[in-house]
Amino acid sequence: MVKQADLVIICVTVGVALGVLIACATFFAARWYKKRIRLIRSSNDPGSTTLPIRTNGLEASTEISASLTSSIAVSGSDNLQRKTHYFGWWNHQTKDPVSPASGILKYSYKEIQKATKNFTNILGEGSFGTVYKATMATGEVVAVKMLAPNSKQGEKEFQTEVLLLGRLHHRNLVNLLGYCVDKGQRMLVYEFMSNGSLSNLLYDEDKDLSWDDRLQIAVDISHGIQYLHEGAVPPVIHRDLKSANILLDHSVRAKVADFGLSKEEVFDDHKSGLKGTYGYMDPAYISTSKFTMKSDIYSFGIIIFELITAIHPHQNLMEYINLAAMDYDGIDGIIETQLVGKCNLEEVRKLAKIAHKCLHKSPRKRPSIGEISQGIMMIKQRRLVKEDTMSFASSNYSRTLSRIEDQQVELSRIATTMNQREGR
Numbered sequence: 001m002v003k004q005a006d007l008v009i010i011c012v013t014v015g016v017a018l019g020v021l022i023a024c025a026t027f028f029a030a031r032w033y034k035k036r037i038r039l040i041r042s043s044n045d046p047g048s049t050t051l052p053i054r055t056n057g058l059e060a061s062t063e064i065s066a067s068l069t070s071s072i073a074v075s076g077s078d079n080l081q082r083k084t085h086y087f088g089w090w091n092h093q094t095k096d097p098v099s100p101a102s103g104i105l106k107y108s109y110k111e112i113q114k115a116t117k118n119f120t121n122i123l124g125e126g127s128f129g130t131v132y133k134a135t136m137a138t139g140e141v142v143a144v145k146m147l148a149p150n151s152k153q154g155e156k157e158f159q160t161e162v163l164l165l166g167r168l169h170h171r172n173l174v175n176l177l178g179y180c181v182d183k184g185q186r187m188l189v190y191e192f193m194s195n196g197s198l199s200n201l202l203y204d205e206d207k208d209l210s211w212d213d214r215l216q217i218a219v220d221i222s223h224g225i226q227y228l229h230e231g232a233v234p235p236v237i238h239r240d241l242k243s244a245n246i247l248l249d250h251s252v253r254a255k256v257a258d259f260g261l262s263k264e265e266v267f268d269d270h271k272s273g274l275k276g277t278y279g280y281m282d283p284a285y286i287s288t289s290k291f292t293m294k295s296d297i298y299s300f301g302i303i304i305f306e307l308i309t310a311i312h313p314h315q316n317l318m319e320y321i322n323l324a325a326m327d328y329d330g331i332d333g334i335i336e337t338q339l340v341g342k343c344n345l346e347e348v349r350k351l352a353k354i355a356h357k358c359l360h361k362s363p364r365k366r367p368s369i370g371e372i373s374q375g376i377m378m379i380k381q382r383r384l385v386k387e388d389t390m391s392f393a394s395s396n397y398s399r400t401l402s403r404i405e406d407q408q409v410e411l412s413r414i415a416t417t418m419n420q421r422e423g424r
């Protein structure tokens with residue numbers, strides 16, 4: 001029989017255990033409830049939902065709206081088009097859609113009108129609209145892209161461009177300085193790239209691009225893409241890499257331009273919803289409609305071959321590449337004539353090999369932008385080491401030569417002294 005005292009002890013123990021259990025349950029339930037409330041609040045406030053852009057040694061600087069990045073970031077499918085509802089908050093805040101935190105300036109129509117001399121100084125024309133050269137009140141020279149009227153596609157691209165570029169900064173991306181939403185017009189203000197586009201430089205008659213320039217341009221582009229793919233969090237896919245979207249500054253340093261400007265009209269298969277530019281488009285994307293970082297890599301491979309051959313992808317570049325791939329030195333036969341005899345063939349072959357890997361049929365087998373970047377840098381560095389070794393060798397040789405000359409002078413001096421003594 002259980003004694004009464006034991007019964008009391010058992011009851012107290014069970015009671016205490018039950019109390020502790022209830023206290024724990026209440027504590028965890030309260031924490032879970034608080035967390036949920038916080039999550040609901042933040043999801044209702046797009047402005048506060050920001051994800052950091054990782055610097056990763058790639059010179060990123062600010063933050064990016066989560067709602068935007070989820071539509072731009074890597075997904076493997078055609079997210080950009082499907083997730084346009086994320087821009088809903090933009091449409092409800094048309095007064096000043098860009099957060100001041102983005103660090104870009106808002107201009108009035110009048111300011112831009114004055115800076116462009118009433119829109120007379122045209123730099124070029126793209127599917128987005130006309131691009132003007134402008135001198136702002138501060139004296140700064142900029143490029144102004146004016147959105148063509150009634151362009152729905154352009155409207156979306158405009159939003160993407162302002163939101164994304166306003167927060168992505170890298171020395172190899174064309175910097176967005178400001179924007180204008182005024183008098184029914186939408187404009188983007190960029191840093192001015194005085195040497196225009198790579199395609200203009202490659203295909204204009206009076207261009208002059210040395211092999212060194214081209215190698216440096218390849219390095220610059222790779223760094224721009226590396227920042228997008230590996231520096232930004234979440235990663236960003238450009239989707240329309242081509243020589244026309246690579247701009248060059250006064251010292252022929254290259255920057256990647258035209259983010260978020262998907263151009264349906266360039267590729268005439270509207271039904272498929274494919275975006276990009278014919279000739280640069282990854283065949284795997286065409287067959288699967290899945291756009292990945294490796295599709296950007298494919299386009300970059302085409303740009304590298306343009307740098308080597310100055311053959312436009314619309315002029316059977318792929319056929320020349322395939323022919324050249326049959327021999328180790330096949331690329332020698334399609335190097336742009338301007339470069340023949342003025343470039344290091346070994347370097348050209350190495351760069352072509354990297355470009356070839358970018359065009360691999362299977363996207364998975366294409367290298368990452370980090371690997372490509374490293375590969376191109378190695379071509380440059382190897383040359384520098386060679387030059388260093390040669391100059392070291394030649395400086396050693398001249399030092400030995402001058403030592404021999406010194407010794408000869410000394411010997412002849414001794415001989416003269418001895419002769420003089422003997423003569424005395």
Ligand SMILES: Nc1ncnc2c1ncn2[C@@H]1O[C@H](COP(=O)(O)OP(=O)(O)OP(=O)(O)O)[C@@H](O)[C@H]1O
Nearest residue numbers: 123124125126127131143190191192193196197244
């Ligand atoms: N930041 C800039 N600085 C100097 N010139 C520029 C700048 N941006 C664009 N341009 C000039 O304007 C032209 C048109 O540019 P835009 O980006 O609108 O079109 P695109 O890229 O050539 O073609 P598409 O938009 O059809 O792909 C370019 O070829 C270039 O010469």
